[in-house]
Amino acid sequence: MSLIIKMDTIKTEEHLKKAIPYIMNERKTNGLHYSNSGILPEQITNTFFMTKKRFPTRGNRQAYHYKFSFSKDEKISPEDAFSFIKEWVEGYLGDNYDFVCSVHQDRDHLHMHLIFNSVCRTGSKYHYKKGDWNRIVKPLTNRLADKYYTGHLKEKDETLDYTYNYKKGKNGVDWQARVQNDMDQCISMSKSYSDFKKKMVTKFHYQLREGVSRDYGVYLSLMPPGKGKAIRSYRLDTGYMPVDIEAKIEERYIMSEIDEVQADDMVSYENSAKLHREISLAVQDRKLDWMMSRNYTFIPYQTLSDYQKVLVRRTLEAKRMYRRTGTLLQMHEQSVRTVKGMIGEMREMGVYRKIGGQQIQQSLKQKKPEQQKMQREVQREVRKWRQK
Secondary structure (H helix, E strand, O other): OOEEEEEEEEOOHHHHHHHHHHHOOHHHHOOOEEEOOOOOHHHHHHHHHHHHHHOOOOOOOOEEEEEEEEOOOOOOOHHHHHHHHHHHHHHHOOOOOOEEEEEEOOOOOOEEEEEEEOEOOOOOEOOOOOOHHHHHHHHHHHHHHHHOOOOOEOOOOOOOEOOOOOOOOHHHOOHHHHHHHHHHHHHHHOOOHHHHHHHHHHOOOOEEEEEEEOOOEEEEEEEOOOEOOOEEHHHOOOOOOHHHHHHHHHHHHHHHHHHHOOHHHHHHHHHHHHHHHHHHHHHHHHHHHHHHHHOEOOOOHHHOOHHHHHHHHHHHHHHHHOOOOOOOHHHHHHHHHHHHHHHHHHHHOOOOOEOOHHHHHHHHHHOOHHHHHHHHHHHHHHHHHHHO
């Protein structure tokens, strides 16, 4: 049994305006939230900004967001957890800062949130000093843990490297090169992307999670043995995203087939392979057109801008590849929201627009026989593509 505290910063006003209503969400808190700056999220947010306006400071930090998570086997009640966080805030901040705290009960473990202003009510800025963890945070947390019969604050494993810099870690270890080398070895051993993820966990002993980012699409979060901080695949060198990994595995099987071809037949094989790739790409383009026009207004894929094409591919790849591998519920929900947001963005910028059922029926009636024949051919090719 243990308790974990994660400290984050809120650097924009927009982020602060969203964060306060989030931690006060009634569906998550069931009323267990408290603030010394107001009752409603709008009132609390306005109080934060009024304090900043009264005491202008430099820097872009708007507030601090602390997250307290109990382990799953803790038996503390939501009411005791609420008393815990209120007493913790009183002991750590007093009444010197605008703050709001809450208890979330929507997970398989209780967790608390605390957001407090970066500017004190007397005009100074909050400053976390070196040594505050052992001098203030740890004793305060463990004292309350004893009072409410929960586990103490979880300590870092001294044998692990917690540095954020993956290129130059503890003792000069290049963790990024090590991760990429392990991924290359695993790719050479894997039969598919799913097999790759399984082997990274079972054979290379990585902690692996899967998520979706609006800017990068599907990504992997990898933490190798001996490391205390994970790295996301889009922070590695080019060629280590899930889409790239899948392509490398497929290419390896294609190259093994090419090696089996006799030298005399190599030219004809390359020509046929080139023709097959061109046909495959054409079919995929038509598949995209068909998928977008089935329930939406028809816009040919080739007529989209480069940015729109990238967004369409990234969205379809995210929907196809994301499988919540090792992903926690909160990260999974965030990934699902990201995919929905990407789809919504495509709609807003006019990549495709949904039309009603009656309009679909009317458009089908108005189609010429040649168009219907072409559509049947495209559907037939899509079915063949799926079978492959």
